[in-house]
Every structure is written in structure tokens, then in C-alpha cells.
Amino acid sequence: MTQYSRWYHPYDIDEKYNKRVAYFSMEFGIDQAFKIYSGGLGFLAGSHMRSAHDLRQNMIGIGMLWKYGYYDQVRHDDQTMRAQFLKKYYTFLEETGITVTVRVNNHEVRVKALVLKPEVFGTVPMYFLTTDIPENDYLARTISHRLYDPEVSTRIAQSIVLGIGGRKVVEALGGADLYHLNEAHALPLAFDLLDTYRSVEKVREHLVFTTHTPEKAGNEEHDIHFLDRMSFFNGTPLEEVRRITHMEGHMFNHTLAALRLSKVANGVSQLHGEVAREMWDENHGICEIKAITNAQHAKYWTDGFLWNALQNNDDNYLVVRKKEMKHQLFKIVANQTGKLFNPEVLTIVWARRFAAYKRADLLVRDLERFLALVNNKERPVQVIWAGKPYPFDEGAVDTFNRLVKLSIKQPNFAVLTGYEMELSRYLKQGSDVWLNTPRRPREASGTSGMTAAMNGSINFSIQDGWLPEFSRHGENSFILPVVDTSLPDHLQDTEDHKNLMHILEHEIIPTYYFDHGKWLSIMKQSMYDVLPFFGSDRMAHEYYEKLYNY
Template identity: 35%
Template structure:
């Protein structure tokens, strides 16, 4: 198909647009932004993912405030081309056939990146096997392992069947780690020409081909499968002794498998790199801090503003360092435009009236319990007292994984608060969070709130999107914010300095009290009484955060540090 050497970028989920619902949250949207920047910068990259024909899920909220999940109905043929080539993998000792859909990401710079969406919904397969690529992160551990066989092993086979010459295989998280087994088979040496049987499996060659990015600092976040399950579903692709040496003695740890067969390994923020070294001692783990695709995550009014005062910003986001050149009144007018857009959007989809004159706080992300979406409600009496100092409203959005009961409970709790304190502080929850809603929120609120348990946030990217729109971050010092934060200059911290490099017990009330104090004594007074100072911090968000925390800078580092080594 193409003789140029490519970087093969494997990700279980990719978020490119609202219309292609093959993402669940930050990991997928980061992958989409990575691909867009690669197209802009003309990096020879090809991406591989799963089609997820029934999406992650469509979220509804029932009358009790509980999240309810429904399949997403979408038609890949409207957006991409089905390729004629098929490959097969062995699952439970039977052939499972895989087809691919090709989607082209094209940049105005002339660059383009193909994305291959793998699909087992083909007539040669059993009904059960046709469903393997139906739901993103759906089903049980058996379903997940089948998906990872299709992604890793099937993905490598599809690339080779289509004639691609691959220079590096980049695993975005451990879901694609089984690709190393396929590479071991491809580079297995001729037994007759090898005196020492240890060298039959050419791990060094495979290692040279692989790059691994880990995204979670939590042990439970790494996929693990029992060897009984691996034997039943995958079979003996390589000898069990070798697999245990590479992937763990007691169970197959997908992260360990990738760590042992990748020449370049990185975490996604400086702090995350440190935490990962503690979690996986003995491995050289680098850090390349995440970014966002600047053009995608800048709202229309700010695009026009940047075009006027910082021409060329979209493909050279580092130029945003010149944000100081934007007149205060024009910056504020662009922000009010975005805020009114959010007000109209909320009215249209939820029938709720937000007040554009009131300080608006946004919180939107996956509702995993460690993200503590409900921290602001820790002391309701104290929160209401803050509300007496100056009015503010909070807009929430986000999905909990269908099996994450604690996450669902937090959504229910917040929806209950929307009813109990509505006459004093307006709190709203927008259901079915997606990329369109995300852009409305990160550009239309005044303050972006983030309250994870430290140091569980590997990076986070929503605050970077907010900064691209002059929205100010108010966050726990974790992930990327440790690097982006200058107190009172680029935004505000919540809680103590991030000194730990492993998981510790954090006092929720200490963090909550700091949140209340800064909201009451710094943020609210500045917003209502010192607009020029507020606008100064908005400019710093753009000029000191957005200029750096973007995927153009990130991808240049991957090229120089990981891809051309």
C-alpha cells in the first residue's frame, strides 16, 4: 500500500470526532489529538484501533439520578472505507476473521494519517465472534482478552497484509501489548542456525521495534489475565516459560509484557514518570507530558482572536506565548461569546438556564471515584457560606464505566445536590458527555476544576483544553498541573505540594478546606471586583500553558526521543 516506513500507533480507543464514538475519555481523545498533530506535522504514522460498532455507551440518567447505558447506533460506512483484505487470528482454537475500515485524517498542511479500525463483524465468524469489536471496554475479562488479541496480533497482521513497512510499533497503553508476541513469531530465528536455544526468540530485535506509553499510576489499572484463561483463549503462541518471563510469573500482566519488550518507555507527565518507576522498579521510564490538539480544542471566538493577533498559531502553538499582545477588552469579549454559547447550549439540550453574569465552574471527565467529583460537596454548610460571599454555579458532565458502582454513586449524589441546593448554588449535570459538549464546557466556563486523589492522575488533559480558551485552572497538584501551575499566575492549586511518589492516604477535608478558602477569598473576589487581574491570569493560561501543553510539542518529542532512536 505504501513503501514509506511508518510508525504504527496502536490504541484501544481513538477519539477523532463526535460522529465516530470509538472513545470513552481522555486516553482516546489524546490518541485522536496525537493523530491530528501527526497529520499537521507530516509525521509518517498509521493508527490501529477497534471499530467499537456499538460505541462505549450512550448515557442517560433515570428519575432516581442513576446512570443508564444504551448502545450507540452509528454506521462506519458514512465516515470510512471498508478494505477488502482480511486477516485471521486464533481465538479458542478457531479462526476469527478480521476486516479493516480506513479513515483518513487530513490536515490543511497537506499531511495525512490513515486510521485502521479493526472489525470482526464479518460473515465468516460465529455470532459470538462478530461481537468481539462491538463494545469498547464491554463484557468480562474473556471479552477483553479477545479484544486485545484482535487489536495486538490482528493489528500487526493487518498492517503486513496491507503492505505497510513499519519502523516502530507504539503501544498507547498496555491493551495492544500482545502485538509483541506476533513480532516475536515474525522474528523467530531458524533453529538449525542457532546453537543456543535462548536466541531462537529474538527479543532484542522486537525490543528495538517497540515504544510503550503507560497511562496509569494505579496497579489495578493494568490489565492482567490468568494463564489458564490465556491458554484457553489465546493458546500457546509462544512457550509458556517465555511468556511468564516476559509477562509475569503468576498472571499475564500486559504492562509488564510491554515494558520487557520496548526499547523506549514513557509516562505522560514528569510526576507520572516518577510514580511509574516506583511501581515498576528496574525499568528506564522516561516522561513526555501529554498535550492537546490546539486547533481542535480552541472555540470559534478564540480561533478568530488568535488568527487576528497571533497568525500561524494553529500549526505553531508555541506562538501562543504572545497572548500578551491581545487587547484585554477583545479577550474578554471572546470569552463572553464562548460563555453565552454554553448558556444557549445548556438551555437547548437540558432546558436549564445558566446566568452568564455569574462565575461558572466546570468539571467534566470520567467519573472514576479517584477523581473525587464530589469533593466540593464535602462540607455543604461551608460551601453554602462561600456562596454567600459571591454567586457561582457549577456545570458537571461525565460518564462512569458501566461496572463502576462507586463512580455511578457519585453521579447520583451530584444530581441529588442539584435539587437540594439549587436555590442557593446552581449545580447542573449534563448527561451523555462527548467531544462536542467538552469543547462547549472547556471554553464556556470561567474556572476549570480538577480534584483527583494524588498521585493517581497520570496526566489529565481537560485543563490544557481549558487553557487554550483562556479558562483558568483550579486543581489538585497532580499530573500535568504540577508542570503548568504557578500559584496565582496561571491558576490556583488545591491542597499541599505533591511530594509523594507512591500512593498515599489523602485527607479529603484538608483538600476541601483549601478549595473553599481559595474560592471564597481569592477567586470570587477577583472575578467580581478585579477584572483586569482576572484577564491577566487568563492571558497567562494561554501564554504560559497552551503554548506548551499541546500535541505538536508532544509529537516532536516522540519523534526525536522514541521514533528515530
């Protein structure tokens, strides 16, 4: 038996964080080499695990070992995107000797746990679950193949493996005082706790929940009889499931059930906390929904040379280093697209998950005006898009591909593939402006803007997610006026596009080219203001203070 086959940390636990917490997430963005994440949810979870380590917290992480990851974003011959699924191998994961059994669709499935030790990437101990082992039949082995598998029954099976299998692994490690569901993916864990404690009140004592999205797609519903057949409720009779979750009808809402089975929950920004309370408060029996604003791990994401220049008030080197980082990004642009970008030119980046409400194409809503903007001889603009659509979301893939086709013959306009942690770092370090265009209030947090600000990229954004807590227009960012969210989507888009172009043409571009002192002041103020509050050490501390010790 190794030290990591029991509850173990290679540091003395800080007494402020003594409660034993097991943190469950379907994805973790820990390092570029470990491809088990799709986007912001994973980036957030990875930063949390790093800060929990730095603060010497009594926490472990529980996730899934995805054999094919999310997907590799590559290109067809015409430069449009192609989703490629390649097997992944990791020599830095080690055996624990822990294998547990869960029931999926009334069949036994074996689940093996591997450990990621803290010294590898600077996280708390983390345990990753796989069903792709010889003890299982082919169908069972595929459960842990793809993150967010398009097949509904497979996704339900993944929830069972993460929730019930993960809880059994935690018990094999010595048990936890508290279980934290990062989104409702691991909800079957609650029914495993019910099997142990035989009391919904006792279940609530041991369960907390973070909701990340006001989007319907992020708050899954499924037929309760289908879930029962899949063994989602761990043998709990349907009458009892309905009683403790207060579910009526045949549709079972996972988020609502999590809110009813947890002692306390949180949204991931102050605005999102308000939105979540408004969204769910009409439902009786839910727990309190607090707000803990997401954050990112500064040590991982921030360029040390740039930060040292800021701390030493060395404006000359700050400017030099920013241009060096633009050069590094532009090598990637040239390698992928054959375009040579100029580090003297204002560079705007839109990079995040492609989803309809994020409006990747808002900037090109008036294509003629956009092309005139980027091709202006006196004050040109370079624009880069990057991001991974869900590979089976045809609308999002079509938006990505339309931007690619528009960009092909345009020298100042590029669309990059492979938006993962390394490319994300280069984009944040090499951009002058970080563009964020969701329909308010549908972006729960939007943490990419935090790490952009840490690297001297100025946020240009809708007032959504974390931005209302940070932004001061013209001082540390550029912010669009709030539009009437009761308007139809197309009218909101029209108004936001009008405001976006006005600020870009009359404030951002003139300031960059004709008022260097003001630009530098905004850039520096942004860097000063983003830390320490939007660093994940504050966030990890607040989870103990507001949720775990509640």
C-alpha cells in the same frame, strides 16, 4: 486495490519523521461523530493522530471499530444516568479489501479493516478493525461490539484482535519499522512479532510503549493459564512466555510484560514519569521509562475568535467572546436541566471521567458550606459537573447520581450527561474555572486542563499530572498545596477540601468579582503559557525524537 490498501500518505513525508510507525490504541477521540472513545486516553490519541498529519509524519493509526461505541449516557425519569447501547453507523469509513485471521480461544476469527482517510478529519491514515462480519459466528462478531466490555474473556479477545489482527493488517499494508503500544491493550502484538523474529531482542527493536496510569485498574493482571487458553500468546509455549517476560507465579501483569518487551517506554507527564519509574523499577529486565508530557491539538480545540483577540491584545473583545461562549454552554445547561445560568456569574466546571480517585464530589464534602457558596446573593457561583463513569462501576455511577439528586432543586448547580467531544469543547469554552481534584499522584496527565486553558478557562487544581510543569499560583492558575500522600485517603480528602474551599472563598471568588484586571491577567497568562508546549505538535515531535529514533 486502492491507495489505502497499502502504506500511503497524501503528503510528502518530512525526513525528520521518516521511520514507519504504526500506533495502536484501543480508543481514539477524533471527532464527535466517531464514537469509539471513552475519555482522556482517546482524546490524547486523537490529538496525536491530527498532529502527526500536520507534521507530515510517516505514521498510521490502528484501532477498533466499536459497533456500540462506549455507551450513550442518557437519563432515567428521575434524571439519574442510564447507559444506553445503540448501534453506530459511519459512512465515512471505506473498505480496504483487507481481511486477516487471528486465533481466539483456539478458534479462527476473521478481522476486517476499514480505513479513515486523512481528508475526513485531518488525521494520518487510520485503520479500524471489526469482527462483526458474516464470516464469523455470533460470539466472534461480538468481540468488536463494546469498548471495555465488562466480560474479561471478551476484553482479552479484543486485545488479540487489536494486537495480532492489527499487526497482520499493518503487514498487509507493507509493514512498519516500529509498533507503538498506547497502553498495554494490544500486547499480543509482541508475541506475533516474536513469531516473526524468533528473538526477544529483535522484538524489542520494533516495539515501544506508553503507560498512562498508576492506577491498578489500568494495569491489568490475569491468570497466565487463562490467557494461554484464550490464545493471547499466539502459540508461544508458556515456558517461553515466562522466560522472556520474567513472570513468576500464575498472575501475568500486562504493563510489566510490555515494559520488558519494549526497547523504551514513557510516562505521560514529568511527574508521571517519576511515579512510573518508582512504581516499576524494582522489577528487573524492564526498559527505560522516559517522560513525554501529553498535549492536545490546538487547532481542533481552541476557539479562533478568542485566540485572535488575545493575539491582537483586544481585551474588550476577549471579554465579550468569553461571555458569548458562556451563553452557548448555558443553552445546553437549560436544555438538559431547565436551569437558566447567568453569564455574569463565576462558573466552575468539573468535567472528566468519573473514577473514585478523581473525587468528583470533593467540592460538596461539606454540603451546607457548598450551598452557601453557590447561593450567595452578592457573589454567587455556578457549578457544572459532567463525565461518564464506567457503566459497570457502581461506585462511580452512584457518585454521579448523588450529584444529580443534590442538584435537582438548586438553580446554580447542574449535572450534564453526554460528556463527549462536543460537550467537552463547550464546557472548556464556557467555563471560567476548570476544577481538577484527583488524589496526587494518581492522575498521570489530566489533559482536559490544557484545552480549558486554550479557551480562557483558568485551572484550579491539585498539583498532579501536567500541572506542575505549567502552573504558577495566582499568575496563570490556582493550585492547591501538596498534602502528605502517606496519609489515609479520608485525611487527604479532608485537607484538600479545606485548602480548596479556602482558595475558592478567599482568592478565586473575590478576584473574579472585585479585581477584574487581575482576573483578566491570569486568564491571558494561562492562554499564553499553554501554547505551544502543551500543543500536540510538540508531543508528536518528541515521540519521534525520544522513542521512535531512540
